Amino acid sequence: MSGSTLGLYRPGTTVLHRLPAGVKLGGLLAAGVGSIWTRDPLTTSALLAVGVTGLAVARVPAGVVLRQLRPLLVLAAVLAIFHVVVSGPERAYVVVGVLLALVLLATVVTLTTRTTALVDVVVRVAGPLRHVGLDVERLGLLLALGVRSVPVVIGLAEEVRDAQRARGLAASPTAFAVPLVVRSLRHADRVGEALAARGLDD
Amino acid sequence: MLIEVDDVTHVYDDGGRGRTVLEDLTLRADEHRIGVVGANGSGKSTFARLLNGLVLPTAGAVRVDGLDTADDGRAVRRRVGFCFTDPDAQIVMPTVREDVAFGLRRRGLTRDEVDERVDAMLEEHGLSAHADHPAHLLSGGQKQLLALASVLVTGPDLLVMDEPTTLLDLRNAARVAETVARLPLQVVLVTHHLDLLAGFDRVLVFDEGRLVHDGAPDAAVGHYRALMAALP
Numbered sequence: 001m002s003g004s005t006l007g008l009y010r011p012g013t014t015v016l017h018r019l020p021a022g023v024k025l026g027g028l029l030a031a032g033v034g035s036i037w038t039r040d041p042l043t044t045s046a047l048l049a050v051g052v053t054g055l056a057v058a059r060v061p062a063g064v065v066l067r068q069l070r071p072l073l074v075l076a077a078v079l080a081i082f083h084v085v086v087s088g089p090e091r092a093y094v095v096v097g098v099l100l101a102l103v104l105l106a107t108v109v110t111l112t113t114r115t116t117a118l119v120d121v122v123v124r125v126a127g128p129l130r131h132v133g134l135d136v137e138r139l140g141l142l143l144a145l146g147v148r149s150v151p152v153v154i155g156l157a158e159e160v161r162d163a164q165r166a167r168g169l170a171a172s173p174t175a176f177a178v179p180l181v182v183r184s185l186r187h188a189d190r191v192g193e194a195l196a197a198r199g200l201d202d
Numbered sequence: 203m204l205i206e207v208d209d210v211t212h213v214y215d216d217g218g219r220g221r222t223v224l225e226d227l228t229l230r231a232d233e234h235r236i237g238v239v240g241a242n243g244s245g246k247s248t249f250a251r252l253l254n255g256l257v258l259p260t261a262g263a264v265r266v267d268g269l270d271t272a273d274d275g276r277a278v279r280r281r282v283g284f285c286f287t288d289p290d291a292q293i294v295m296p297t298v299r300e301d302v303a304f305g306l307r308r309r310g311l312t313r314d315e316v317d318e319r320v321d322a323m324l325e326e327h328g329l330s331a332h333a334d335h336p337a338h339l340l341s342g343g344q345k346q347l348l349a350l351a352s353v354l355v356t357g358p359d360l361l362v363m364d365e366p367t368t369l370l371d372l373r374n375a376a377r378v379a380e381t382v383a384r385l386p387l388q389v390v391l392v393t394h395h396l397d398l399l400a401g402f403d404r405v406l407v408f409d410e411g412r413l414v415h416d417g418a419p420d421a422a423v424g425h426y427r428a429l430m431a432a433l434p
C-alpha cells in the first residue's frame with residue numbers, strides 16, 4: 001500500500017515522527033505567524049529550506065510531496081504572475097515562496113503525526129475552555145471524525161457522479177449536490193448510531 | 203446470556219402517522235448462535251437494535267442478562283456489541299489502530315495496556331500489517347473485519363450483527379463469516395446469506411413485524427423460502 005493521498009499520517013521512526021505533536025504544531029503555528037512579517041527573499045529561502053529539510057528528514061518520498069502540492073500549483077502560478085506584473089519578481093518570490101514553505105511544513109507535520117496525537121494537542125490547548133462549558137473531549141472526537149469523513153464523502157461524491165454518468169445525465173451542480181447531501185446526511189445518521197452503539201455517551 | 207423479549211410492540215413515529223414495525227413479540231433466547239431472517243422491512247433491524255437499547259420498545263420490555271434496556275442502556279451496551287451493515291459508517295477514527303483503540307478510552311487502562319490489547323486484536327483479524335494505515339485504504343472485507351475488531355476489543359458477551367456481509371463480495375463475505383464462526387461469544391446474526399446459518403442453534407423468521415417461525419435452521423430457512431415464493 002502506498003499510503004495516503006490526503007495528507008494523512010505515514011508511519012515511520014524518524015526524529016520528526018518521534019517529536020511530540022505539540023512541538024510540531026507549535027512550530028507550524030510560529031512559522032505561520034512569522035510568515036506575516038516575512039518581506040525579504042533571504043528569510044523566504046530560509047523558510048523553504050526548513051520545509052524541504054523537514055521532508056528529507058522525515059523521509060517523505062518525492063512523489064507524495066508532489067501529490068500534496070499539485071492542487072496548489074495553479075494558485076501558486078496565478079499568484080506568481082500577478083505579483084511579477086504588479087510588484088516585481090522579488091515580491092512574487094516572497095509571496096509564493098512563503099506559501100509553498102508553509103504548505104511544505106504543514107505536510108511534514110501531518111505526515112509524521114498521528115491524527116489522534118494532533119487531536120490530543122488541540123484538546124489539551126483547549127482544556128481551559130472546559131471551565132466555560134466546552135466539552136473538550138467531544139471537540140477532539142469531532143476533529144477526528146472530520147478527518148475520517150473526508151475520504152468517505154469523496155467516495156460518496158464519486159458514487160453520485162458515476163450514477164449520473166451511467167444514466168447519461170448532464171453535469172449540473174444541483175443534480176450533483178442534492179444526492180450528495182442526501183447521502184452524506186444518511187451517512188452521518190449511521191455514524192451517529194454506530195457511535196451510540198460503541199458507547200460514546202457511556 | 204439470556205435475552206428476554208416481553209410483549210414488545212414497536213411503533214416508529216414516521217412524521218405523525220405511527221407505523222407499527224413489531225407487534226406483540228415475546229421470546230426467550232440464550233442459544234450460542236441465533237439467526238434472524240425475513241424480507242426487507244419485516245422488522246429485523248428494529249429487533250436487532252432492541253437488543254442493545256439503540257431502539258427502545260414502545261410497549262413491553264427487553265432484558266439482556268436481566269438488565270432492562272430502557273433502564274440500564276449503558277450496562278447493556280457494555281455487554282452487547284453491535285456490528286452494522288456499512289463498515290464505513292462504523293469506523294470512526296482515521297487509522298486502523300486508532301479505531302480499535304477508540305472503544306478502550308475511558309476504561310482506566312494505561313497506554314501500554316491499550317496498545318497490547320489493540321495489537322492482539324489486530325493480529326487476530328489479520329490487520330497487523332495495516333495498523334497505521336488510513337482506514338479508507340482497506341478493502342470492504344477488511345473494513346468489516348476492522349469494525350468487528352473494534353467492537354470485540356471491548357469484550358462484549360453478546361454480539362449482534364445486522365447484515366454484516368450484505369455489502370461485501372462473496373470472497374469478503376466468506377472471510378467475515380469464517381471469523382464470526384470462530385468467535386467464542388454468543389451471536390445474534392441478521393442475514394440474507396442463508397448458508398451462514400448452517401450449524402446455528404436457532405433461527406427466527408420475521409414477516410411484517412411478526413415472528414412467524416422459530417426453530418432449527420433447516421426448517422426455518424425452508425419456511426422463509428416458502429414465504430418468499432408465495433409472495434405476490
Ligand SMILES: Nc1ncnc2c1ncn2[C@@H]1O[C@H](COP(=O)(O)OP(=O)(O)O)[C@@H](O)[C@H]1O
Nearest residue numbers: 214215216223241242243244245246247248249
Ligand atoms: N427510524 C425509522 N422511522 C420510521 N420508520 C422506520 C424507521 N426505521 C425503520 N422503519 C420502517 O420500519 C419497517 C421495518 O424496518 P427494519 O426493522 O429496518 O426492517 P428490516 O431490517 O427487516 O428491513 C420498515 O418499513 C421501515 O421502513
Ligand SMILES: [Mg+2]
Nearest residue numbers: 246247248364
Ligand atoms: Mg435491516
